[in-house]
Amino acid sequence: MDVISTYLHLPITDPTWIFFLVLCVILFAPMIFSKLHIPHLIGMILAGVLIGENGLNLLARDASFELFGKVGIYFIMFLAGLEMDLQNLKQNRVKGFTFGFITTVIPFVLGFIAGFYFLHYSIAASLLLACIFASHTLVAYPIVGRYGLSKSPAVTISVAATMVALLSALLFLAGIAGTLKGTGDIWFWCLFLLKFVVYIFGVFFLLPKLIRVFFRKFSDPVIQFTFTLAIVLLSAATAELCGLEGIFGAFLSGLVLNRFVPNSSPLMNRIEFVGNALFIPYFLIGVGMLVNVEPMFHEGKAAVVVAIMVIAGTLSKYIAAYISRKMFHMTRTEGVMMFGLTEAHAAGALAMVMVGVNLEVAPGVPLMNNAVLDGVVMMILISCIISSLATDQAAKKMKVANEGTNKKVRRDSTSRDDEKILIPINEPSNIGTLMSTAFMMRNQQLKRGLICLNIINDADLSDKTQAHSRECLEMATQLALAADVPVQTQTRLAVNFVTATIHALRENDASELLIGLHRQRHKGDSFLGQFAQGLIDGMSRQLIIVNMNIPANTIRKIVVAVPEKAEYEKGFYRWINRIARMAEDLGCPMDFYATETTGNLIMHYMRDRHKSVRDDYEILDSWNDFPALRHELHPDHLLVVVTARRGSISYQKSFAKLPYQLQTDFAQQSLMLIYPDQQEGSNEIHAFTDPHRYNTATGTTRIGRWLSKWIGEMG
Secondary structure, three states, rough: OHHHHHHHHHEEHHHHHHHHHHHHHHHHHHHHHHHOOHHHHHHHHHHHHOOOOOOOOOOOHHHHHHHHHHHHHHHHHHHHHHOOOHHHHHHHHHHHHHHHHHHHHHHHHHHHHHHHHOOOOHHHHHHHHHHHHHHOOOOOOOHHHOOOOOOOOOHHHHHHHHHHHHHHHHHHHHHOOOHHOOOOOHHHHHHHHHHHHHHHHHHHHHHHHHHHHHHHHHHOHHHHHHHHHHHHHHHHHHHHHHOOHHHHHHHHHHHHHOOOOOOHHHHHHHHHHHHHHHHHHHHHHHHHHHOHHHHHHOOOOHHHHHHHHHHHHHHHHHHHHHHHHHHHHOHHHHHHHHHHHHHHOHHHHHHHHHHHHHEEEEOOEEEOHHHHHHHHHHHHHHHHHHHHHHHHHHHHHHHHHHHHHOHHHHHHHHHOOOOOOEEEEEOOHHHHHHHHHHHHHHOOOOOEEEEEEEEEEEOOOOOHHHOOOOOOOHHHHHHHHHHHOEEEEEEEOOOHHHHHHHHHHOOOOEEEEEOOOOOOOOOOOOHHHHHHHHHHHHOOEEEEEEEEEHHHHHOEEEEEEOOOOOOHHOOOOHHHHHHHHHHHHOEEEEEEHHOOHHHHHHHHHHHHOOOOOOOOEOOOOOHHHHHHHHHHOOOOOOEEEEEEOOOOOOOOOHHHHHHHHHHHHOOOEEEEEEEOOOOOOOOHHHHHHHOOOOOOOOOOOHHHHEEEEEEEEEE
């Protein structure tokens, strides 16, 4: 009986039952509110109101909600930086800073007017309320991610504006707090500026070096995830030491890690899963548990305070989004998206009002009392609801508009794209490289899986050989499942590995083959190896040979060498698509070295189909100039060499020396060799089949300058 009484005691204090109840809320709230056509974010917050101390009093907002909730808001800001298209941010940086300025100034002014003239607060309290109005939190960002709109210009501009508004509000808050404490002199601001500069230097210059070294040395997925989470918390904690909010540091860590976590990687899948399944819902439930609606029904003044705060806060953010939308000539739906993302007040507002409660204008007299705290918390609840509804509605319309605009392009690219990638795997050391390369190259819109093939020598059917085969296929399957990519595994008995691979290619109607570079075990071994050479001679479909000396996510640039007349090969646009998708996923630039005619075709195709890739074009007049490319390469660059089979249009006699050149001049370089598709009718994009469609001159002859220098050194 005593045991039952203990468990029925409210609020629940047993950790097991607390966690169970929270998981039930995370599980059932989206189901229930989706039936009511209400965004699940609102459901999480309202569920927190219901089970909190001011509702049914099932749970107290204990330390677990403080911990997980704080990590949850860090995750929201971290994902905003991690999923951001940096090229899009660069193109829209002026709009982002402009919108940030507008959405800071207008709410700040209206917030001060509401506090000083309508609520009759002191000047200091009104200024603090203005800071709360000026800042906002990306509570609705998970909705954007769910609809796949994180790279939309409206979203990018809103995220950039969020950082501007938050930083501005925090600086003003620091000034108010310093003035009231008597520490806001010139030395205070000099010290703050020094800490800020040191922090920015550490985040953007030292942290990337640490991340790159770590990812190169450690490939274990659990260790990489733990390291990533540690970087987020380190950035957040050091930001707080500098007088900033932790969410600011979490966002910056996302920007820094953006280049190291490809969108199609298993690591990205784990980050999104853990954040959306646990930490972010915990934060939303915790926000709801802060809300106390009782004063609104018993105290008329409390209702008036909340009404003024909500109206002033919502109206000011809407006006800012409307003015910015008109200035940038954006659509009404994009304006609603900008308003929705910048409307919610959560972590920043809560931190600022707590500063006001703890500050004293006189001994025992706080700058803001508990009534103001209750009003701000109610404003947080209502603003989060408005933000979620606005963002959800805008996201649906933008998704429909994008579907309509891209319907024809997507239909053409998917219906004519026969992509089916076959990966022979026999070496465990190569499996991770091959799978991650395939993840980045595949067309995600097609939702087609990969085919992993393991060949067993028919003369050796020992238990050890069969166990090795199962181990290879299981490793590939685990990597594919972690990246949420469908995979089909096959085992084949054969005497001749080349013949077996070509038969598997034909039986599965695979569009291309992805293999690792032969490991030279003996002095007389050739650079490509007998297996690769046999495939080159025996098949006409695209063959990609990969050798990564560093993890793919640490590559900083892709350099592509293209031979003359490459545009006449049937698979010309197929290989461009593959490496362009890699560049998009890695967020790295591409340098194409080609003849003027070929470079023009590549440039216009890239601008039409892969606009987000930063590309540059240099003239490579003759394939004899190819060895001089080594002067352009760094250890963290990927060299892609587009070659051709004997007898094809773009084949040159100098290709016979290519293996020797790669072995001598590019031995330490991460390398990808591409033998384009020669099969009739296999070109996946028909809109660009005319090789003479473009004749615009591009590129400079930087390679020529290196040639002169190289010849001079030899002389």
